[in-house]
Amino acid sequence: MPQTVEEPERLRRKDLGEAPPIEASAAVEAARGIRYVRDTISKALILKSNAAVGAELQESLKGSLKLSKTVFGSVGKLFSTFSALRRIVGGV
């Protein structure tokens, strides 16, 4: 039976210095087969990176919406536009 453990709260920027106790997070890691990042520098850099990734996602989505609208006259073909773009860049 997999062990049920309480997931620690999601870390936010203000929590960086207050990571969950090692024992608690170690239990979650063992139960879920994942590893938490514990050092503060990595956590801060991952948070910074997440912001950049979010911005990249947003721009990508905006560009795909615009392309769908320009080419097909509607944003309704967003998913097929995005799939086509993925196919096109597949060989890059």
Added chain:
Amino acid sequence: MEPTDRALMVQGLKRGEYDLMSRDGKDVIDARSSRLIELANVRLATDLLNQIAESGEEGRAYVGEILEGMRPEFEENVRAILREYIEADVKTSIGDYHKIKYGGGLKAIVEPAKPAVEPVKAPVRAVEQVRAASPEDAKPPMSPDDTRKLAVAGLLARRERRDVDSALRTESDIISLVITISDENMAGGLSDESVFRAADAMVQGSMDGVQFIREALMPEHREVLLRIAKASG
């Protein structure tokens, strides 16, 4: 595998920042690198195709056919432009790059980079100047400048245990700096290799507080760099 500088850039990180991370932290970045590179490439393709689609009715029609998979030969040309842009490692947007290099229109997309398997079908309206591949299109022999860049990329690649192509593609600023510094100090008997080795020695010994090769090549460390390069010959 270590992410490339581009993979880090897409994730808003510099190499120096990545190097500061613990193994667990690096694993997070490494694991999402390839997916995020794909996303960045999608964005480039989107920017390029949007520009072409907005160039007029003909452009819009072509882009529609490319997206619907009806034009594999043009799709390959889009990929070729994306690859070329990524390899050029320039600061300008892909839209501007396409404008500067190909005039921004359809030409580079409908022009076969190599003989097409089938003749290109006429689009909505005939496209002018569809040029077939000719012997002049053959890759020219490598220039002395390119040979130097390749040699410096080789030094970088060996130092960082990565392949030369990726060093050449992603570290063009370091490569240019090494070449510029050695050119400026040719009279003092410096070579590209002696400059690079001096920068490496500075990093290894944390001399002048330097932690990265790029940093060692900055003007504020020039005096120390040149002293080491000259001393080591």
